[in-house]
Amino acid sequence: MRRQGPGELAFYPWLLIAYPPISDLVEGHVRPALPAALGVVGFAVLYVLCIRLSFRGRRRAAAVALAGLLVVIFLLLTGPAQNWFYLAPLMTIACGVVLRGRSVYLLLTVLTLALTAVMWHSGAGWASISLATWGTATGGLVVSVVLKLFSVITELQETREELARVAVAEERLRFSRDLHDLLGHTLSVMVVKAEAVRRLAPRDAEAAARQAADIEAVGRKALTEVRAAVSGYRGRGLAAELASARTVLADAGIAATVTVSEDRPAPEADALLGWAVREGVTNVVRHSAARTCEITLEGTVLEIRDDGRGAGPGALGNGLRGLTERVVALGGTLEAGGGDGFVLRVTLP
The missing domain is CATH 3.30.565.10 (Histidine kinase-like ATPase, C-terminal domain)
Incomplete structure (x- = not known):
């Protein structure tokens, strides 16, 4: 099926949101650094897998990768570096890509509430909590709505093409039916007149000639009618x-x-x-x-x-x-x- 709208490549640049945590790691603000670095790498790999598997139609594998992504993100968010909350919108973007229907809205609600609780427990201010939760909720919601919109557009385009094919098939059927009616009648007339010619020829050549002339006239009329049928005229x-x-x-x-x-x-x-x-x-x-x-x-x-x-x-x-x-x-x-x-x-x- 032809895919409309953003493809998987459109979602990879969002990984740049992970710059603050990476910056913290490079500058040595996170201890121990190795588990945190492995967590960031695992997060990036799982995010790419979610997007890639989902766009290739492997929904079940993508859902497994999404579950792993959610576990890793919440493990990372319990760390001491507050900037790591910038990773939260990425998990909801992955949710919007992987999930369909009402399940995505339910999961987004649960994740937003969970993120609020984690940030509140870590001592973040209301300004930071509001910004992070807003970005988290709207990120997944916008992605889900946009993908759904383009999916509907694709279905409408395919439906329109199918209706056009059906209309062409019906028009061909109508034309073949009209042609059958035109030629069936005309050929019947010609057969009747040909039989009349055969009967009259031995005893009345003049009458036979008139019938033959009628056959010629009917044949010419048939050509006109066929041309009219081709031009769309009916009867x-x-x-x-x-x-x-x-x-x-x-x-x-x-x-x-x-x-x-x-x-x-x-x-x-x-x-x-x-x-x-x-x-x-x-x-x-x-x-x-x-x-x-x-x-x-x-x-x-x-x-x-x-x-x-x-x-x-x-x-x-x-x-x-x-x-x-x-x-x-x-x-x-x-x-x-x-x-x-x-x-x-x-x-x-």
Whole structure:
């Protein structure tokens, strides 16, 4: 996972806070010097381990190093040199890096109270106690809040990228569905007209030529529709689809009855009802073996009924499933089925 915000290198310079104790050791103000020097070295090593292990995701090992750090710091703070209390903020910075959630706030409270007691027992004044405890408490708190903030920012960025990937996938699915609807209908029309050409060619060359010309026109129209789909346009509208349906059904030898109310649906509903007419008529031509087909539109309720073979096992193919998704997205319902013949009913709000 990508890490945002400060990295481990940002926390190592804080070790410069240990300068006063080191200065006391160099100048000989601490006796015995060897245990104190070992304590400072151990403190620095454990602090580096806390930061390094935590940023590498080894939380359990980092927690063990933190426990050792706290033990060493309180052993050092019981020494005679008052300047050693400058080390206290470093232990809370390590706490803010290693711990997450509410545990860090609880531990910071306990450490602040413990530091106050140790300083009071050592005879430090209230000014020194206030300064040390304030730095100790705020050091760990600020580090914890900043790291949490950048962690949330990272999660939000990853969520935004995932949403973008999902949106792209949904758009690809929508486009493939639209392309299926466009080409499925168009290819069905071309197949019907090609069959008409085959039947007419032996006995009526002129009629066959007209059907061939229609195939050419349908092919050109299909290219236009595909270009429109690529450009983001959806459908040709209800009136155009009804006119196309009459022609396609007639060419397929299916008697068509179209009844449409005078109410004009809203533009979005008009486009969706056009898609429904296209898909329904395509299914009638390709699958029904029907002799008659009735198309009725009352307001925003569309019904396409035929007297064909009825619903088979694959009645709801890709086209109807895609149409159902569009209808539901607009707040409508789609019903399809039937035993004697097939009925497609789309109801929009």
